[in-house]
Amino acid sequence: MQSELIALLTPDLRGGGVERIRVTLAREFCNLGFNVEFVLAQARGELLAEARKDFPVVDLACDRLRSVPIALRSYLRIRQPTVLCSAMWPLTAIAPFAASNTGTRVIISEHGILSAQYRDWGNAHRVGLRGSTATGYRLAHARVGVSAGVVRDMAKLSGMPENQFRVINNPIPPSATPTADEFEKASAFWSVPKGGRIITVGTLKKVKNHELLLRAFSMMRTVGTELLILGYGELRSELQQLSHQLGIADRVVFAGFHPNPTAFYQTADLFVLSSNFEGFGNVIVEALASGTPVVSTDCPAGPAEILEGGRWGRLTPVGDAVALAAAMDASLSEEHDFDALQNRANDFLPTIAAKHYLDAFGLS
Structure with a gap:
């Protein structure tokens, strides 16, 4: 068994596509010999019980996003994972800040077109989105988009060149044969x-x-x-x-x-x-x-x-x-x-x- 610990950070484990993808990846990392644990801003969601059957789940117990950086930094200092893989903005902008000088590598991944998702949220939100990605993405050790289109959007939002990002398509497990x-x-x-x-x-x-x-x-x-x-x-x-x-x-x-x-x-x-x-x-x-x-x-x-x-x-x-x-x-x-x-x-x-x-x- 590898000694490296991979920590997967998400807001929670509700039954959405991103959360299901993280559970799928966790199983694959485990099959390849790595230790894996989930780190959740709040330990809730339809997939929580399923994840807990196979992996440790850390509850940061943060009711508000502004509480995440301190709680996450404390976790990183105690557990010292080799890698923190954060999905879904704004956690993808928060995680690199929280992990600064902890020795943990931070990889962020986006699964949607953020500029389209938040198009109608107003100018103030747009400025916050651009500013946080411009800074947070640069602090990450690697940046992932699940499609070339997502990568283009990430690059445009953050003002970074596309070659600073990599495309990794979503993992889709073989479906169970219907009875x-x-x-x-x-x-x-x-x-x-x-x-x-x-x-x-x-x-x-x-x-x-x-x-x-x-x-x-x-x-x-x-x-x-x-x-x-x-x-x-x-x-x-x-x-x-x-x-x-x-x-x-x-x-x-x-x-x-x-x-x-x-x-x-x-x-x-x-x-x-x-x-x-x-x-x-x-x-x-x-x-x-x-x-x-x-x-x-x-x-x-x-x-x-x-x-x-x-x-x-x-x-x-x-x-x-x-x-x-x-x-x-x-x-x-x-x-x-x-x-x-x-x-x-x-x-x-x-x-x-x-x-x-x-x-x-x-x-x-």
């Missing part, structure tokens, strides 16, 4: 036969632009289609109302959240992502891993990189319902190399990401 019961339950949601089944997976919030998807779906020419929407969110009732207004309510299924959507991907004929922006696009890789063809909006980051500019799926302009409908029709009418799609998904296996991170840590 016969799971497959049967997923199949029961569909009321049309194979050939016209369209699925999307994601939280029902503005950035995912399910409104665009519904409008595009209403414009499709393919006969016998149905749209299955997996996910919860604040816009559910609004989207249900829109589906009635568009006259497609009888062909749109709001299926709610399912922790393992693999059976749904496998019973579908097409996966569609209609987001305004993405940091990466985990669901695209999940769909490819199931051999499900993909149509996606060409977001500033993520989808075009995963699909290699359209090699592994169709890309349409953000916000263009007509183009999205046409791409969905075209994809359903085409033949696809399902094995090739699954092989592309293998480029994002956790072992690959973990080794890239270890290189950034200086532990490879």
Whole structure:
């Protein structure tokens, strides 16, 4: 067993994509022989119990962000981890300050397009975002973005050259093979036969632009289609109302959240992502891993990189319902190399990401 300790810093362990990625990476680091522990601003969240089964979890018990630097510095002095890997601004700006002169290497990683996420927060917040990244990023030993688009945004915000950052794509573990019961339950949601089944997976919030998807779906020419929407969110009732207004309510299924959507991907004929922006696009890789063809909006980051500019799926302009409908029709009418799609998904296996991170840590 290696003596090096890798500490993973996040605000908490709620059930989001970033938090799930950290748990995945922790397991890979452990498999490669390293000690790992989670450091949380607050020990809470849906994934907390899962993390505690396998790893130590340190609770900084900070109700406010301004309390984090002192608590984190105290932790670093006591535990002296070899590496502190911090995710999610503002922790990515705070961690390098707190770790100054402690002997711990700090690697920061961003998982979203910060300038887009905080676009509507006002000038004061924008100044704080730029100032904190400009200083905090420079103090870090290494800087990671989960896609080239995220790296471009990080560089622009901080005023640093792009070559001071590295791209490490999100680790997407192989999905557990659905049981016969799971497959049967997923199949029961569909009321049309194979050939016209369209699925999307994601939280029902503005950035995912399910409104665009519904409008595009209403414009499709393919006969016998149905749209299955997996996910919860604040816009559910609004989207249900829109589906009635568009006259497609009888062909749109709001299926709610399912922790393992693999059976749904496998019973579908097409996966569609209609987001305004993405940091990466985990669901695209999940769909490819199931051999499900993909149509996606060409977001500033993520989808075009995963699909290699359209090699592994169709890309349409953000916000263009007509183009999205046409791409969905075209994809359903085409033949696809399902094995090739699954092989592309293998480029994002956790072992690959973990080794890239270890290189950034200086532990490879």
